[in-house]
Amino acid sequence: MAALGQLSIPRKQFIASVGNGSVDNEDQKKADDLSERILSGEFTDSGSTKEKLTRPVRKLLAQDPVGIGRLMALVLARAGREWRAQAAARLPTATGDIREIVGQPVFVPLYNLYLRYGKIFKLSFGPKNFIIISDPGYTRQILQTNADKYSKGILSEILDFVMGQGLIPADGEVWKVRRRAIVPALHKKYVASMVHMFGDCAVHGAEGKLAEAAASGEPVEMENYFSRLALDIIGKAVFNYEFDSLTHDDPVIVAVYTALREAEYRSTAPIPYWNFPPLRWLVPRQRRCQDALKVINETLDGLIAKCKALVEEEGADFGEDFLSERDPSILHFLLASGDEISSKQLRDDLMTLLIAGHETTAAVLTWTMYLLAQHPEAVERIRAEVDAVVGDGLPTVEQLRELRFTTRVINESMRLYPQPPVLIRRALEDDVFDEYTVPAGSDIFISVWNLHRSPQLWPEPNAFNPDRFGPLDGPIPNEITEGFSYLPFGGGRRKCIGDQFALFEAITALAVLMRRYDFALAPGKPEVGMTTGATIHTVAGLWMNVKPRADVPAAPHSNGSVVLPVSPLSSSSTAAAPAAPKVPVGAAFTDGSSSSDAAAAAAPATAGKCPFSGALGMLKGSDEAKQQGGAAAAAL
Numbered sequence: 357m358a359a360l361g362q363l364s365i366p367r368k369q370f371i372a373s374v375g376n377g378s379v380d381n382e383d384q385k386k387a388d389d390l391s392e393r394i395l396s397g398e399f400t401d402s403g404s405t406k407e408k409l410t411r412p413v414r415k416l417l418a419q420d421p422v423g424i425g426r427l428m429a430l431v432l433a434r435a436g437r438e439w440r441a442q443a444a445a446r447l448p449t450a451t452g453d454i455r456e457i458v459g460q461p462v463f464v465p466l467y468n469l470y471l472r473y474g475k476i477f478k479l480s481f482g483p484k485n486f487i488i489i490s491d492p493g494y495t496r497q498i499l500q501t502n503a504d505k506y507s508k509g510i511l512s513e514i515l516d517f518v519m520g521q522g523l524i525p526a527d528g529e530v531w532k533v534r535r536r537a538i539v540p541a542l543h544k545k546y547v548a549s550m551v552h553m554f555g556d557c558a559v560h561g562a563e564g565k566l567a568e569a570a571a572s573g574e575p576v577e578m579e580n581y582f583s584r585l586a587l588d589i590i591g592k593a594v595f596n597y598e599f600d601s602l603t604h605d606d607p608v609i610v611a612v613y614t615a616l617r618e619a620e621y622r623s624t625a626p627i628p629y630w631n632f633p634p635l636r637w638l639v640p641r642q643r644r645c646q647d648a649l650k651v652i653n654e655t656l657d658g659l660i661a662k663c664k665a666l667v668e669e670e671g672a673d674f675g676e677d678f679l680s681e682r683d684p685s686i687l688h689f690l691l692a693s694g695d696e697i698s699s700k701q702l703r704d705d706l707m708t709l710l711i712a713g714h715e716t717t718a719a720v721l722t723w724t725m726y727l728l729a730q731h732p733e734a735v736e737r738i739r740a741e742v743d744a745v746v747g748d749g750l751p752t753v754e755q756l757r758e759l760r761f762t763t764r765v766i767n768e769s770m771r772l773y774p775q776p777p778v779l780i781r782r783a784l785e786d787d788v789f790d791e792y793t794v795p796a797g798s799d800i801f802i803s804v805w806n807l808h809r810s811p812q813l814w815p816e817p818n819a820f821n822p823d824r825f826g827p828l829d830g831p832i833p834n835e836i837t838e839g840f841s842y843l844p845f846g847g848g849r850r851k852c853i854g855d856q857f858a859l860f861e862a863i864t865a866l867a868v869l870m871r872r873y874d875f876a877l878a879p880g881k882p883e884v885g886m887t888t889g890a891t892i893h894t895v896a897g898l899w900m901n902v903k904p905r906a907d908v909p910a911a912p913h914s915n916g917s918v919v920l921p922v923s924p925l926s927s928s929s930t931a932a933a934p935a936a937p938k939v940p941v942g943a944a945f946t947d948g949s950s951s952s953d954a955a956a957a958a959a960p961a962t963a964g965k966c967p968f969s970g971a972l973g974m975l976k977g978s979d980e981a982k983q984q985g986g987a988a989a990a991a992l
């Protein structure tokens with residue numbers, strides 16, 4: 357067995373660090389008990405069942421004084437050796453009762469199982485099997501080298517009701533065509549214009565809800581706050597819709613949240629009862645979901661019709677960096693491009709972008725604030741940067757690029773709290789991982805959580821240390837720089853298309869908040885535990901007290917020079933970063949679309965090739981790379 361049982365993590369310490377010592381005692385005890393049981397081998401199913409079953413018979417026969425029994429015992433012993441050898445080439449298997457895992461964030465027991473079974477193992481619940489992958493090389497194989505052999509599997513089934521054939525669940529030809537159509541919409545000019553809007557929305561929230569809280573002294577639930585901020589931003593970015601959820605609720609906002617929560621509910625519910633049409637109408641939550649989808653579809657149809665009318669009225673020439681000042685949304689780009697698609701597909705695309713770009717960023721900001729609440733020294737370093745570079749204005753793209761420590765804080769937050777913590781795939785063909793064969797049809801969980809917290813891949817894996825990625829003027833860490841041990845935005849051709857968008861959004865929000873307010877965990881509120889849906893949520897919110905920052909410097913340094921504080925956060929920051937090839941500094945922060953957009957733009961032509969070679973080279977401006985990058989490269 358490719359056991360990783362050799363790993364020695366003090367398990368109590370891990371559980372505490374997962375929950376940050378903050379889940380309530382009963383939950384902590386349950387988690388500890390389960391952890392003990394997993395590590396004691398209760399769930400182990402190793403070796404050969406046939407060999408185990410025949411062992412008592414063999415022992416009995418071996419006692420036969422006549423000799424024939426001894427002979428049979430010898431034959432059985434030989435067969436047993438063969439069975440054991442065959443079993444060794446089978447995937448290590450953990451068996452268990454699904455109820456053990458339901459009710460707690462699924463990635464926590466998966467981490468404990470990883471410590472016992474290693475980088476690849478099968479998890480069996482009755483007839484249902486999952487293969488859990490926690491190895492950078494195997495992950496690269498699934499996401500990049502052999503990406504053709506995998507589909508989104510269960511994910512497509514779960515998300516069908518809300519995303520249909522949108523980019524996240526889609527596979528095959530639909531995915532290729534839609535990725536090629538959508539990626540160019542996130543070009544350089546688009547992202548620059550979005551950055552301005554991020555600042556507007558962040559300031560709107562800071563001067564509204566947070567200012568009120570600071571004045572009243574009432575704590576704010578920051579997970580909800582970030583969720584609303586991200587919804588306002590993504591609504592403007594995708595279809596130029598003013599949710600303004602930071603200041604009010606309306607039926608469309610309620611409908612969007614109903615659909616989002618339903619998607620999360622379905623991803624963890626044990627029985628997909630909603631597939632039986634009568635239950636879709638009989639069960640109240642399913643009825644609410646149907647009603648919500650109706651509201652969303654009608655709203656989207658209205659927005660599409662309005663945007664179509666605007667495109668006709670403008671009659672503007674479409675170029676690859678097309679951007680309308682009146683409506684710089686992705687929807688406008690798609691309609692102006694003359695993209696011929698059904699309105700159902702367009703709705704699926706918009707809904708997918710809305711969900712993909714909302715929950716994830718909100719979760720990243722939530723956990724970043726949680727980490728910062730425990731690391732005032734990091735807050736000071738962020739402030740020093742923001743004061744020097746941005747001051748009170750809205751950050752520009754160029755300024756965001758200079759906020760290098762702030763960016764590292766987000767990078768480190770995404771390592772400790774990856775969103776989503778698990779990537780889902782289904783093997784379409786057999787695939788081989790060292791001595792193990794994963795058969796076609798297997799459902800696979802790539803545990804990003806395990807990769808990001810692996811003691812084999814990271815020194816002090818559970819510690820918050822933004823300096824771990826090397827010097828601040830080095831490349832922004834991503835799956836390539838870290839050799840697939842770090843996957844904040846996935847990797848390969850299905851890598852997130854909104855990575856740059858999301859990083860800029862998160863940095864902007866953080867810069868605006870840190871410049872203006874002091875935040876502290878609110879005493880007397882429920883402690884912060886984790887629960888999971890598509891992303892990692894808090895159990896009962898992240899409640900924080902907000903106070904105006906006492907020592908805001910009047911203005912940024914006028915010469916624009918940045919004096920970066922260099923003191924490391926902890927002694928651990930001097931620990932060696934994971935050995936991985938680094939990409940050139942120039943490729944650190946790309947403008948515009950995802951670093952994997954080139955791969956998508958040229959999806960059929962580059963199949964089987966490193967999808968990043970084009971994108972990374974493209975940023976250095978090489979002609980060859982531009983050719984590889986296709987439309988997206990040209991756009992940049």
Ligand code: HEM
Nearest residue numbers: 523524712713716717720775779845846850852853854858
């Ligand atoms: C911090 C915020 C974000 C995080 C952590 C994140 C993370 C990810 C990850 C890990 C994947 C890969 C999923 C997989 O391989 O199964 C992904 C895919 C995707 N993301 Fe993001 N994302 C973020 C923001 C965004 C934004 C803002 C958008 C849109 C504007 C977006 C759109 C998408 C889409 C469309 C895909 C599917 C790509 C494909 O399959 O071709 N994401 N994201």
